[in-house]
Amino acid sequence: MAKIVKQIGEYKLGDLIIEGKTKQVYDLPSEPGHCILLSKDKITAGDGVKKHDLKGKAEISNKTACKVFDILKSVGVPTAFVRQATETAFVSRKCEMIPIEWVTRRLATGSFLKRHPGVKEGYRFAPVKHETFFKDDANHDPQWSEEQIISAEFELNGLKIGEKEVDYMARISVLVFEILEKVWQTRQCALIDMKIEFGVDTSGELVVADVIDSDSWRLWPSGDKRLMVDKQVYRNLTTVTDKDLETVKRNFEWVVDQLDHLLPPNDHLVVIVMGSPSDKDHCNKIKKHCQDLGLNVEIRVSSAHKTTEAALKIISHYESLNVKIVFIAVAGRSNGLGPVISGNTDFPVINCPPLSKDDVDRDVWSSLNVPSGLGCTTAIYAETAALAAAQSVGLTNYIVWSKLRVKRLNNYKTLPKFDQEFRNKE
Ligand SMILES: Nc1ncnc2c1ncn2[C@@H]1O[C@H](COP(=O)(O)OP(=O)(O)OP(=O)(O)O)[C@@H](O)[C@H]1O
Numbered sequence: 001m002a003k004i005v006k007q008i009g010e011y012k013l014g015d016l017i018i019e020g021k022t023k024q025v026y027d028l029p030s031e032p033g034h035c036i037l038l039s040k041d042k043i044t045a046g047d048g049v050k051k052h053d054l055k056g057k058a059e060i061s062n063k064t065a066c067k068v069f070d071i072l073k074s075v076g077v078p079t080a081f082v083r084q085a086t087e088t089a090f091v092s093r094k095c096e097m098i099p100i101e102w103v104t105r106r107l108a109t110g111s112f113l114k115r116h117p118g119v120k121e122g123y124r125f126a127p128v129k130h131e132t133f134f135k136d137d138a139n140h141d142p143q144w145s146e147e148q149i150i151s152a153e154f155e156l157n158g159l160k161i162g163e164k165e166v167d168y169m170a171r172i173s174v175l176v177f178e179i180l181e182k183v184w185q186t187r188q189c190a191l192i193d194m195k196i197e198f199g200v201d202t203s204g205e206l207v208v209a210d211v212i213d214s215d216s217w218r219l220w221p222s223g224d225k226r227l228m229v230d231k232q233v234y235r236n237l238t239t240v241t242d243k244d245l246e247t248v249k250r251n252f253e254w255v256v257d258q259l260d261h262l263l264p265p266n267d268h269l270v271v272i273v274m275g276s277p278s279d280k281d282h283c284n285k286i287k288k289h290c291q292d293l294g295l296n297v298e299i300r301v302s303s304a305h306k307t308t309e310a311a312l313k314i315i316s317h318y319e320s321l322n323v324k325i326v327f328i329a330v331a332g333r334s335n336g337l338g339p340v341i342s343g344n345t346d347f348p349v350i351n352c353p354p355l356s357k358d359d360v361d362r363d364v365w366s367s368l369n370v371p372s373g374l375g376c377t378t379a380i381y382a383e384t385a386a387l388a389a390a391q392s393v394g395l396t397n398y399i400v401w402s403k404l405r406v407k408r409l410n411n412y413k414t415l416p417k418f419d420q421e422f423r424n425k426e
């Protein structure tokens with residue numbers, strides 16, 4: 001008898017790899033190394049002891065996970081997520097999963113208070129508190145130390161999970177929390193705590209896998225616990241009526257709606273003004289660094305000395321736009337451009353003179369020694385200027401802030417790798 005091939009949307013499913021309480025995972029023969037995560041209309045709590053059917057839950061969970069992963073992926077967090085497949089499913093890299101829950105907390109609440117008697121609810125962790133739990137429903141997911149995870153000697157898709165990997169995952173957990181905390185701040189919601197899981201894909205890369213949805217976090221609108229909109233509402237129910245389930249579902253829908261209304265991050269522009277077209281290469285370098293950080297960039301040519309009126313007109317033009325502007329002034333020899341722009345706008349101005357080794361200590365002073373009352377700053381390197389611009393934009397733009405945050409984390413991936421290479425050589 002011919003095998004019946006199950007299909008969802010345009011995707012022909014392969015074998016069922018695993019089925020859990022809330023999802024089925026299917027192989028995806030058309031995309032080797034990938035799978036489909038299909039959500040179920042089920043809500044569960046207490047390691048599956050409490051469970052209910054909840055029509056529409058699969059669609060809501062899937063939408064939430066896809067939106068959250070879209071954001072994380074767009075800023076460079078390594079995730080297994082590939083794309084949404086249907087209303088209730090998404091394509092993911094096929095992973096061998098690390099059986100650990102990585103928990104991060106900004107405020108103490110819930111189980112933390114039971115494990116740490118005396119700590120008051122609402123105690124604020126800075127930095128974010130990080131904890132790990134071994135996934136073992138039968139024993140209620142016991143807390144594990146870093147040493148226990150290392151000692152378990154997990155090996156998944158050829159990757160040994162040692163000290164370096166555990167450290168990296170701990171850092172990514174904190175990073176994911178901080179990014180989503182910033183995202184939720186734009187909707188006046190406080191992210192209280194959350195959990196993520198990691199897997200190793202078929203190429204041996206460690207990635208954030210499984211899902212992140214309303215089951216993964218505590219979310220308090222306006223920072224008010226009484227307004228909670230996460231799964232805790234369901235966990236707290238002693239008896240569960242249809243009306244209760246409707247409330248839980250409405251909360252989850254509200255979360256999806258909020259994620260839909262996240263402010264578009266296209267609210268800024270970095271304007272690189274060069275005093276002479278001969279500075280083109282230097283400006284293009286700055287532009288490239290800016291774009292890598294997710295910044296919108298325009299390059300203009302104008303000289304404060306030679307075409308003063310045109311330079312002022314450029315400033316007026318950008319001031320008239322309803323976006324946040326950062327100017328980067330590029331002028332060699334005597335830099336009049338940055339200070340003149342700075343004296344005629346209240347937007348940030350960063351001087352980035354195209355200095356060469358021979359003239360650095362002669363020319364840089366025209367950027368540094370500015371008249372009183374001017375607030376322009378100076379960056380000598382193209383990358384520094386771009387980073388400084390990104391930090392300004394990142395104050396109100398969570399995408400750019402997150403890219404900076406991921407860049408900082410990547411040092412923990414690349415430098416230990418070089419360190420290891422040098423040790424292997426010796
Ligand atoms: N990208 C992936 N590749 C392979 N398996 C995955 C992937 N993402 C999640 N899984 C696994 O799919 C299974 C089903 O998910 P579900 O969340 O329904 O399980 P569960 O009943 O909650 O069990 P668990 O306590 O392990 O999460 C889990 O074992 C999860 O680890």
Ligand SMILES: [Mg+2]
Pocket residue numbers: 020
């Ligand atoms: Mg699960």
